[in-house]
Amino acid sequence: MSFEKNNIKNIKIGNVILKNVATLAPMAGVTDRAFREICSEFGVGCFTSEMVSTKGLIYDSKKTFSLIEHSNLERPFAVQLFGNNPKDFYESVNILLNKYQDIDIIDINMGCPATKIIKENSGSALMKDSSLCGQIVKSCKDSVMKINKNIPVTVKIRAGWDNNNLNAPEIAKICEQSGADLITVHGRTRQQEYSGTNNLDIIKQVKNSVNIPVIGNGDINSTETANFMLEYTNCDLIAIGRGAMGNPWIFKNINQNSNNIISMAEKVRVMKLHINKLCEYKSEEIGIKEARKHISAYLKNFPNACEFRKKVFSTQTKQELLNICEELI
Numbered sequence: 001m002s003f004e005k006n007n008i009k010n011i012k013i014g015n016v017i018l019k020n021v022a023t024l025a026p027m028a029g030v031t032d033r034a035f036r037e038i039c040s041e042f043g044v045g046c047f048t049s050e051m052v053s054t055k056g057l058i059y060d061s062k063k064t065f066s067l068i069e070h071s072n073l074e075r076p077f078a079v080q081l082f083g084n085n086p087k088d089f090y091e092s093v094n095i096l097l098n099k100y101q102d103i104d105i106i107d108i109n110m111g112c113p114a115t116k117i118i119k120e121n122s123g124s125a126l127m128k129d130s131s132l133c134g135q136i137v138k139s140c141k142d143s144v145m146k147i148n149k150n151i152p153v154t155v156k157i158r159a160g161w162d163n164n165n166l167n168a169p170e171i172a173k174i175c176e177q178s179g180a181d182l183i184t185v186h187g188r189t190r191q192q193e194y195s196g197t198n199n200l201d202i203i204k205q206v207k208n209s210v211n212i213p214v215i216g217n218g219d220i221n222s223t224e225t226a227n228f229m230l231e232y233t234n235c236d237l238i239a240i241g242r243g244a245m246g247n248p249w250i251f252k253n254i255n256q257n258s259n260n261i262i263s264m265a266e267k268v269r270v271m272k273l274h275i276n277k278l279c280e281y282k283s284e285e286i287g288i289k290e291a292r293k294h295i296s297a298y299l300k301n302f303p304n305a306c307e308f309r310k311k312v313f314s315t316q317t318k319q320e321l322l323n324i325c326e327e328l329i
């Protein structure tokens with residue numbers, strides 16, 4: 001297989017240019033402002049907020065709005081909305097675009113498999129009703145147009161509900177016809193959640209069924225798996241979720257089509273920066289709790305990782321956590 005020397009694409013949606021081929025997939029509880037900023041150093045194609053409830057925005061929930069906090073390091077920045085009703089989407093987009101002048105993209109969650117979300121008929125449950133999917137996209141587009149902005153509306157879907165309902169190509173087409181500017185596809189069904197095989201053929205079929213850019217998603221954890229996704233499915237861009245946890249350098253390696261090994265000193269620098277950002281944005285108490293899962297991920301493949309993890313989980317202060325990182329060098 002032959003690949004371009006550098007994975008730089010310059011895909012244009014609306015007035016937004018997605019330059020780097022690898023985007024950061026949204027992960028609730030993981031890809032917060034601190035983590036997104038950490039990744040920004042390594043060349044991310046697009047940043048997306050954790051999923052944000054349309055109802056939460058409408059009821060002016062402080063917690064919901066805290067999920068949208070972002071900085072200029074995260075460009076372009078998409079806010080991802082979940083909900084079940086076109087009117088709520090319309091109102092939420094209106095609230096968002098009036099409050100923030102620097103949101104680049106509105107993304108719609110049609111892929112979340114969590115029971116709590118499905119019960120409300122949101123997330124991947126929307127894929128059971130293709131007409132509703134179209135109405136939601138149209139509502140978001142209408143709301144954007146009402147305030148005269150050229151902000152793209154994108155959609156994130158799964159392969160389908162289950163193996164008997166692999167309708168991602170059909171949903172993608174309906175979303176495109178309703179005005180969507182880009183589709184991201186995770187090649188698993190709702191029933192699979194995060195297990196089993198990621199279906200690259202479905203991603204390929206989605207790419208063949210629409211004329212808007214497609215982002216391929218699922219199980220990318222190296223430059224090789226990124227290139228394979230791009231080559232096999234012919235998707236325009238890729239989204240990386242779990243593969244970026246503890247490894248934000250993956251973006252740089254993919255952009256440069258390289259496999260550079262990251263030094264211990266560099267790993268420790270980034271771990272410390274990550275801890276500091278989490279504590280700054282969320283308070284020391286919450287920050288060190290949330291840092292644990294990330295530090296655990298950074299420690300993957302470290303010698304004595306087990307012993308270090310135990311220490312990490314027993315820390316009570318930011319300084320203790322930073323000291324443990326220092327001990328790694």
Ligand SMILES: Cc1cc2nc3c(=O)[nH]c(=O)nc-3n(C[C@H](O)[C@H](O)[C@H](O)COP(=O)(O)O)c2cc1C
Nearest residue numbers: 025026027028050051156186218219220240241242
């Ligand atoms: C902890 C966790 C939280 C997630 N939260 C979201 C979310 O808020 N919105 C969304 O569209 N997908 C969410 N996802 C799905 C990811 O964006 C992605 O589609 C999935 O993990 C597959 O990609 P990966 O193999 O690169 O992780 C989440 C996944 C995980 C593991």
